[in-house]
Amino acid sequence: MQKSKFRGSELEDILNSVSLGTRHLVAPLFVRDHRAKAVRRSLFPDFSSLSLEDTVFKVGQMMNLGISSVILFGVPSLRDSVGSDAANMSGIVQRTVRKLKEEFGEALTIITDVCLCQYNLSGQCGLKDSSGDAINNDNTIRYLSEIARTHAEAGADVVSPSSMMDGQVKTIRTLLDETGFRKIKIYPYSIKYASSLYSPFRSLAFSEQIMDHVHMDKSSYQVPFMNSRESIREIQNDILEGADMIIIKPAILYLDIISAVKERFQFPLAAQNVSGEYAMIKSAGSLNWIDEHAWIISAICSMKRAGADLIISYFWKDIAAILNS
Ligand code: PBG
Ligand code: ZN
Numbered sequence: 001m002q003k004s005k006f007r008g009s010e011l012e013d014i015l016n017s018v019s020l021g022t023r024h025l026v027a028p029l030f031v032r033d034h035r036a037k038a039v040r041r042s043l044f045p046d047f048s049s050l051s052l053e054d055t056v057f058k059v060g061q062m063m064n065l066g067i068s069s070v071i072l073f074g075v076p077s078l079r080d081s082v083g084s085d086a087a088n089m090s091g092i093v094q095r096t097v098r099k100l101k102e103e104f105g106e107a108l109t110i111i112t113d114v115c116l117c118q119y120n121l122s123g124q125c126g127l128k129d130s131s132g133d134a135i136n137n138d139n140t141i142r143y144l145s146e147i148a149r150t151h152a153e154a155g156a157d158v159v160s161p162s163s164m165m166d167g168q169v170k171t172i173r174t175l176l177d178e179t180g181f182r183k184i185k186i187y188p189y190s191i192k193y194a195s196s197l198y199s200p201f202r203s204l205a206f207s208e209q210i211m212d213h214v215h216m217d218k219s220s221y222q223v224p225f226m227n228s229r230e231s232i233r234e235i236q237n238d239i240l241e242g243a244d245m246i247i248i249k250p251a252i253l254y255l256d257i258i259s260a261v262k263e264r265f266q267f268p269l270a271a272q273n274v275s276g277e278y279a280m281i282k283s284a285g286s287l288n289w290i291d292e293h294a295w296i297i298s299a300i301c302s303m304k305r306a307g308a309d310l311i312i313s314y315f316w317k318d319i320a321a322i323l324n325s
Contacts, residue, residue, distance in 0.1 A: 014297065015323065018304040022066035022323055026111065026270070027316040029070055030204055031055045033092040035077035044200035044275060045282040047314055049075045052096050056103055063108065065320035071111040071160065071312055072096060075205055076119055082127060083119030087147045094154040101155035111158040111187060112151040114144055114172070118205045123216055125163035135221065141168045145175040152181040160247065162189040164221040164234075169241035185244040187270060191231045191257065194222035197250045197276025204275075228257060235261055245310070250274040252299055255306040262307025270310035271303045278314040297322060 030049035042048065050058060059070055074093035078085040085091050097110055117125045126135035127143060140163060148159040159176075161168045169188050176184050199215065223231055238246055246265075248258055249272035262269050281299065285292025296315050303311050313319065 014301060018301045020301060020304045022320050024304065024311055025067045025316050025319060026069040026071050026310055026312040027062045027067055028312055028314060029055055029058060030073045030075055031092055031096045032075040033077040036075050043203040045279055049204055052099060055096055056099060059100055065324060067316055067320055068107060069109040069111060071113060073113045073205060074118055079119060079121050081121055083116040086116055086119040087150050089150055094150050097151060097154040097156050109157045111160050112156045114148045114159050114161040115163045123206050125218060126165055137165050140165045141171040144168055145172040148172045149175055149179055152176055152184045158185040158187050160187045160189060164192050169238050169243050173242040187245040187247055188238050188243050189249060190235050190238040190246040191248045192222050193225045193250060194219040195250055197274050200275035200279045231257055235265060239265060239267055245270055247272055250277055251303050252277045255302055258306040258308055268309050269307060270312060271308035273311060273313035
């Protein structure tokens, strides 16, 4: 990365004006089962999934940089029609959570992604009903709560359902409370826009059948990108159902929504700077078409300025290095 045109004091003023610190960052990591097939062609520049051992090492690096939260996405070795490996106590996420808690204890906040799409054959975020076409909302949320319970049992601090199913927060909250996990928090992806910006993520997480899955259509449950009224409703429901924080993604194209939601609900809010946003900056930066350093700073600061309390970003290492410089 080329050195930015910002000078030291100027950069400090920028960061101070939005009071951005490493405490606002969450590092997304993909942990891959060692038996999982390698990705045929990743569309994710300078980013890959990690073995369990490398994940532990990376989290150590992250904590040395002052970041204490990680969100884990699993890349399992087994996919089947119902995504059964997602709720396996010896699944890759469950094993990793246990290991990370052993190593880092309370100092580390572990958030786990709770969804089915990495675990089933369709790459869709829900279970299909018997006709095989539509997604069955009720069966899906029941299974999601089961997955969340296994993450909690492994030691996760926060579960993040990302399937956009109706009632997912309430069903998860109820099961966690009934099974002795009252303290476990829920940060749902409350607004997840149907977006073309997820393709690098899918190319890594949906390894084997990437070309089919990268451009798949999830518009029956994700939010249409021009509809802000529906977005507000999704947020309201999740807060009523017991969310502890809400997450909006993508971030850069939706700063207006982040800001409107913050203003209206005054509720803890996280923004996810998604893989497509990362890939655009990375690729243009590596060609020196843009000043990557300056772009990262302005992109992350804009999310904080809009009202995000936490920012989940693949740029965590770069931002932390800037903040610590
Ligand atoms: C699905 C999921 C997606 C992402 C994370 N979990 C997108 C999708 O397939 O619809 C994308 C995150 C990113 O692009 O960084 N549950
Ligand atoms: Zn999903």
